[in-house]
Structure formats: structure tokens, C-alpha cells
Amino acid sequence: MLRLFGRRLIRLVPVLFLVTLGTFFLIALVPGDPAVSILGPDATPEAIANLRTELGLDEPLVARYWDWLSSAFQGDLGNSLLQPTDSVVDLIRASLPITLQLAAMGLLMALFIAVPLAIWSAYRADSHVDRASSFLTAALISVPTFLAALLLAYFFVFQPDVVRWATLLLGFSIAGAMVVGAAKRWGDDTNRAVLVRLGGAAAVVGATLAVFAFFPEFPRTGFSRITAEEGLGENLRSAFLPAFALALTEIAVFTRLLRGDMISTLQEDYILAARAKGMPVWRVLWSDALRPSSFSLVTLAGVSLGRLIGGTVIVETIFAIPGMGRLVVNQGVVLGDFTVVQGGVLVIAVFYVLINLVVDVSYLYLDPRIRRA
Template identity: 60%
Template sequence: MLRSLGARLLRLVPVLFLVSLGTFFLVDLVPGDPAVAILGSNATPEQYEAVRAELGLNESVVTRYFDWLGDTLRGDLGESLTPPTQSVTDLIQSRLPVTIQIATMAMLISVTVSIVLALAAAYRPGKVFDRVTSGTAFAAIAVPQFLTGLLLIFFVLFHTDLVRWFVLVAGIAGAVLIAVRAVGGVTDHPPGNERVRAAAIRAVLALAVVGFAVLLFARFPEFPRQGFTRISEDGLWPSLRDAFLPALTLAVAEIAIFMRLLRNDLITTLQEDYILSARAKGMPPWRILVRDALRPSSFSLITVAGVALGRLMGGTVIVETIFNLPGMGTLIVNAIGAQDVRVIQSSVLVIAVFYVLVNLLVDLSYSQLDPRLRRGRV
């Protein structure tokens, strides 16, 4: 395990080097003069030249790159170019936790909801639930993130009562459907232990759905329109509440993608011989789905989720702007407007390194899901 980890870390070195090259040179090619951004348009040519000399802009691009890379490896990201000047490291340290929290919450929501929906849809493919979730997934993928955020703000913040009643009615309707299936499962077939147990589970699930809907109707959370509460300030719950709508905005499209991907893999896995053998032995459906089919079907989901987490880090630019959040997205947007090259380079590099490390963790997780990889058989 350690040997494999060391080999993968060594392979990351050239990748991170190429990332640093791309970050520096692409930003360096952006039109505009940082000296003008710092001093404004009314300074003298001598003042512009003095600022360029102080920033090293008169040196060759190769020299500037290696100077920047050496300072970055030492943890010195320099000072921001536009007033009020601040340490770029301090700026990123204050903004990065917000972006990571929103992206992580969005990923947790996406994976959790998509697994539940995919299991239910794959259990009876082609039925009503499968068709409804598939159609809804296609619609969710087609809606851009900024429109999703605006719709959530419109309904959740400005029409809260409508959302509360919708949740209550939907919860009661879902519970009734589950209860009807539970009764039908007992009356339509000769009674047996497994059928009675399945009916009892559906009855408990129906009660849980009704209870959750009633709880949300009675005590629907009050979400802020904008702003963010850090975990270190007022505790965990206010921070999770403030980040929920932005995270949900990012998660809607990812839920649709993950659900469709996992559903298709589950349907294929459920046709395998060992699954058919488990069904012939009378194993409960929930055990077959969760313990036997879900694990081998999750490779594609994990791969796409790893790529999506990096995409979510970049996708927070729009969401943070809509909800006015102090994250990396707004930091990069403001730095681009001010032509603050140092902030842009450092912020993009941090996000790129985070993306590379996440994909390394995804690669390492394969061996934990499939024992054959640990033994070197595939």
C-alpha cells in the first residue's frame, strides 16, 4: 500500500509542474498592465517603470516563472497588487474554507440522494418511479446553475409557505403510495416471513416520510439571502444552514448525473450470476441491492464524483456571486476585475492542486472497493 502510494505521489510531481506552468503562463498572457492597475491611469511613466521594476516585470518570463515557483514552494505567495495590499496567503486561507465547505456539502448531498434514487429506480427498472426520476434527471441537467440558484431563492426565501405546503402534501402522498404497496405485498401473495417483513419495513418508511414532512412543515429553516457564517464563529448549525442553499444549487445537476450513471451500472450488475444466485436463495432485496450490487457498481460513480468535486470548486464562482459568499470564486472574480495577477495565479494554482489531490484519493479508493486490485489480479 505504501509503495503504491509513493509511486502515485512521484507521478504527481510532473503533473503539478505542468499545472504550475499552465497557471503562470496563461495568466501572464492576459492583456493589461499590472502597473496601471496598481497606480491608475494618471501616473507618470517613471512611476509605472518603478512599479514594473519592483514586480520584476522587466525580466524575462522564464526568470519570473522560476522566481514565482521558488517563492510558492517556500509558501510565500507575495502581496496583492491592488490596494489595500494584503498577504495573498492570508486571503486564500480566509476564502478557501468557505469554498471547500460548499463544494463538500454539495458532493455529500449529491452522492447520498443519487444513491437512494438509483437503488429505488434500479430495483424496478421501467416502472413509474424509474420513469419519473429519469425524466426529472434530464430536466435538472438542462437547467444551468445560475437559474437553479435564482429559482431556489425565489421559492425558498420569498415563497416559504408554498414550499412548506408542497413538502407536506408530497410527504403524505409518498407515504400513502408506500402504504398501498405494503398492503398489496401482503394481500396479493400468500403470507410469508419475507413478505411480512417487507411490508413492515414499508410501513415504518411511510411513517418516517410523514413525520419528516410534518417536521419540515412545522419548523422550516430560515435561510439567509446572502452572507455566510463560519463554523468557528457561531457553531456548526448556522454555518450549515447558510451554506445549504448554495450547496443545493451545485448539487441539483450532479444528483441527476450520478443517479443516471449509478442506475445503469446497478441494472447491469443485477443481471450477474451471483446476484441471481442470491435471489434464488431468498435473500432480501435490500441486502442484494445495498451489500451485493452497490459496491461493484460504484466505480464509475466514484470516478465521476472525483472529477465533479474539482468542477464544483470552480462552479462556486457563479454560486458565490449569486449568494454573495466570501469564497475563492468571488476572490478570483474580483482579482480579475482588478488585474491582480498574484491573487489570480495563486488562487488558480491552489484550486488546481486541490483537484489533482482529489483525483489521487479517487485512484487510491479503487483498491479499497475491489480486493482484486490490492492483490494485483487486474
Template identity: 55%
Template sequence: MLRTIGLKLVRLVPVLFIVSAATSLLIELVPGDPVLAIIGMESTAEDYQRIRTELGLDQNVASRYIDWLGGIVQGDFGESITRAGFGVADLLKQSFPVTIQIALTGMLMALIISVPMGSWAAYRAGTRFDRFSSGSAFAIISVPSFLAGLLLIFLFVFHVSIPRYGVLVLGLAWALWLLGRAVRRRSEGEGRVLLQAAAALVVAGLTVWLANKWPSFNRQGFDRLTSDEGVLENLRDSFLPSLTVALTEIAVFMRLLRADMQSTLQEDYILSARAKGMPPVRILARDALRPSSFSLITLAGVAFGRLIGGTVIVESIFNLRGMGSLIVNDGVNTGDFPVVQGGVLVLATFYVALNGIIDISYNYLDPRLRRAR
């Protein structure tokens, strides 16, 4: 295990070197002059050249990259060019927690919803639930993230009664369906009927409570976990942005897991468990999910890294000061290359480390990989 971790760390260095060097070259191709952003268009040629020399912009890109790399090795990310007095490390500390929370919460939402739905759709392949979930997944995938964010704002901010009454109607309909099922299966025994009737009452009670306690959400802004408002306010502010980035992942994860698990459910040991009368929940959760989760874990790791680096649209819609806004608005648009280089390096480090952790986790999911080593 230590050898595997060591190899992953060794491979991390050249990847980050290539990413940082490519970023330095690409930032030169972006139009715009950071000196003009600082002193304005009406400055004199002497002032322009003096500021350019002070910032080190009179050097070639290779010299600037070597100087920047030397500072990174010592833990110094440098100073922002266009925001005097602000260190790049301080800007990253302000922006990264926002992005990582949105991405992490969105990923948790996607997994919590997609895993049970994809598993049950595979188990009940061809049924009405399978057709409904598959159609819903295709519909969600076709909706771009910016449109999904605007629709969520329309429903959860400006027209709160629509989702509240929608949850109430769906929850009560589910409770009535459970109650009707209990009545239809009364021949199976009084105990089973009472259990299903109790489940119907629990669903109805939770639905009414949720509709009564339905929270209101803010259009924009973000209170951090460390703010005086507390955890609940932070979760309320992060719910809509996280749901926006989670919607597409929910659909993709559910379709992928359904396909993999549908194949796993045809294995002999699954058929044997069914023949022994094992409960469907046990078969899905303990026997079928583990071997069917390799593709899902790989895709989740790639998607998580993509969410961290690609939330700029969501951050713009909800007015969040995350990594996307920092790199694009404060870095690329103004030519502030230390901000761009520092932000890309942090995202690349996190992304590569996350995929290394996923590779290592395969050893625990599949014992055959441990034996092969």
C-alpha cells in the same frame, strides 16, 4: 500500499509544475495592467515606471516565475499586487474554506440522493418510478447552474410557502399511499399490515413536523463554522449554494449508477440471491452497489474537483467570497498574477491529490486489483 502512495506523490510534482508554468504564461495574455489599477490613469510616467519596478513587473515572465517558484518552495506565496498589505496565503485562507464547504456539502447531497434513487431505479427498471426519475434527471441536467440558483432563491427566499406546502402535500400523499398499500395487502398477515401502517404514520408525522419547522434562508452572505453564529447558521447559509451545485451532479450520478447497476443485477450471483429470497435492500446495498460504484467514484472525484474550481457563478449569485471570486475578480480581472498563481496551485494540488486517493480506493473496492499487484 506505501509504494502506491509514493508513486502518486512523485507524479504530483511534474503535474503541478506544468500547471503553474502554464498559468504564468496565460496570465500574460489577459488584458489589463495591475500598475494602473494601483495608481490610476492620471499618474505620471515616472510613478508608473517606479511602481512597475518595485513590483518586479519590468522582468520577463520566466524570471518572475522562477522568483515565484523559489518562494513557493519555501512556503511563501508572495504578496498581492493590487491589495497592498495582504499576503496571498492570507487571502487563500479566507476563501478556500468557503469553496471547499460548498463543494463538499453539494457532493454529499448529490451522493445521498442519487445513490438510493439510482439503485432503486435500476432494480425497478421500466416501472413508473424509473420513468419518473429518468425524466426528472434529464430535466435537471438541462437547467444551467445560474438559472437553478435563481429559481432556488425565488422559492426558498422570497416565496417560502411554496416549498413548505409542497413538502406537506407530497409527504401526506406518500403516507396515504403507504396506508392504502397496507390495506390492499392485509391478506399477507396482520404483522405486515401493522408495520406498513406504522410507517405511514411516521411519514405523516415527520412531514407535518418538517412543514412546521421549515427554516428561512438568506439571499446572500456566509457565516463560517468558526463564527459566533454557530453551526446551524452556517448550514443554513450554505444550503442553497450547495444545493445549486448538487442538482446537476444528482442527475448525472443517478443515471450513471442506474446503468451500471442494471448490468450488475443480471449477474449470476445476484440472480442466485434473488432466488434465495434475499430482501431487495440487502441485494442492492451489499451485493450490487459495490461492483457498480467504480464509475460513480471516478466521476464523483472529477466532479468534486470541478465544483471546487468552478463555483464562481454560484459565488456571484449568493455573494460568497470563495476561490472562484478570488481568482477571477481579484486576480484575473486586475492582473494580480500572484493571486492567480497561488489560487490555481492550491486547486490543482487538491484536485490531483483527490484523484490519487480515488485510484488508491479501487484496491479496497476490487480485490482483483490487489492480487494483480
């Protein structure tokens, strides 16, 4: 396994080289002069020439790329071109943990919701739950991330009472539906039916009232770091809405993908044999069927995590979060700070390829046939 891990790790080096090469030369092709962008249009030709010499912009493009790549291998990504000309490594060190937390929280939320929902939908295919799940996932896929972020900010920040009352009403509706369902299924057993009705209704209403009573107030903008005085609680409170906005689309995609794979797996002979032997349903679904059905999900989750790390700029802009997205786009692209763009893209690419490497290695655990091969 270590030999396979090493071989695949070596294969990632050319990918990173091509990413740095493409980023550097594409930035060089962008119209405009960075020296003019820094000094302004009123700068004298002498000042522009001196700054170009200081930044090395008057050197050949290949020489500039080689100097930057050599420094990057030593951990030096240069300095920002904008005042106060901070180190790019320091800027990334301050922004990257925020983006990683948002992406990881969004992915975990998506998996936490999508996996049980997909398993139950596959087990009860064409039932009311399955149809409601299909409708919900189709609706979530059609909602862009920026719109989801704006809606979450509007309802959970500016209209929290509306959400509380809607949650309370939904809880009572679900409790009523559970009572009706229990009456239809166990109507011939009076004692059992009464217990199921009361227990189900009490559980749902109690959980809804707890959500209604303890629903937190989320901040509109800003981000509280874990190392801040407020601690982990304030950090999670400030990160929840942005992460949930990122998770909504992933929930829909993960659910639909895993549901289709689970339906196919549940028709396999070994699954039918396990059910014929009287194995518990939870064991058949969560152990025997989920593991071989999760190949596509693991692949998509790895790709989604890499994409979320590099694509949080919209959510970070809406919630005013100083993450990697805002750093690369707002400071790097908009203000013309090309050293920030080069360093940011390199770091994001490194994480992306490492995540894909972890996905490849995870196949060895999921399928023993790959290990033997």
C-alpha cells in the same frame, strides 16, 4: 500499497508544474499593464516605471516565473497587488475553507440522495419509481447551476410559505398513493392492509408536518463561519442553499450513472446465485451489487469534487459568499490581480490532483484484483 501511492504521488508533480507554467504564461499574454491597472490611467510614466520595477515586471518572463515558483515551493505566493496588499496565502487561507465546505456538502448531498435512488430504480427498473426518477434527473441536468441557485433563493428565501404548503400537499399526495398501493398489494389480507395503510400514511404525513413545522429560514446572502459566535447551526443554515444548488446537477448525473451500472451488475451470475440462496434483498443490493458498480461513481465523484472546488464562483457570487471562486475571479481576473490568480489556481490544482490520487487509491479497496496486481 504505500509504494503504489508514492509512485502515483510522484507522477502528479509534472502535472502541477505544467499547471503553474500554463497559468503564469497565459496571464503574461493578457493585454494590458498591471502597473497601469493599479495606478490608474492618470498615473505618470515615472510612477508606472517605478511600480513595474518594484513588482519585477521589467525582468525577463522566465526569470519572473522562476522567482515565483521558487517562492511558491517555500510557501510564499506573494502579495496582492491591490490595497491593502495582503498576503495571497492569507487571502486563500480565509477563502479556501468556505469553498471546501460548499463543495464537500454539495457532493455529500448528491451522494446521499443519488445512491439510494439509483439502487431502487435499478432494482425496480421500468417501474413508476424508475420512470419518475428518469424524468426528474433529466429535468435536473437541463437546469444550469446559476438558474437553480436563483430559483432556490427565490422560493426558500423570498417565498418560504409557498414551499411549506407545497411540501405539505406533496406529503399528503404521497400518503394517498401509499394507501392505494398497499390496498392493491395486500387487499386479500384485511388486517395487514389496514396496518400498512395507516402506518404508511401516518409516517409520511408526520414527516411532512415536521418539515412544514420546522422548515428553517435561510439567509439571502452572506456566510457564517463555523468559528463565529453563532456556531455550527448558523454555519449550516447559511451554507445549505448554495451547497444544494451545487448538488442538483450532480444528483442527476450520479443517479443515471449508478442506475445503469447497477442494472448490469444485477444480471451477473453471482448476484443471481445470491438471490437464489435467499439472501436478503438489502444485502444483495447494498453489499454484493453496489460495491462493484461504484467504480464509475467513485471516479465521477472525485472529478466532480475537484470541479466544484474550482467552479463555485457562480453560486458564491449569487449568495455573496467570500470563497475561492469570488477571490480568483472577482479580485484576480476582473481587477487584474495576477498574483491572486496564480496562487489560487495553484491551490485549486493541488486539491484537484490529490483528489484524483485518492480516487485511484480507492480502487484498491473496491476491487481486490487491483491489489493483487
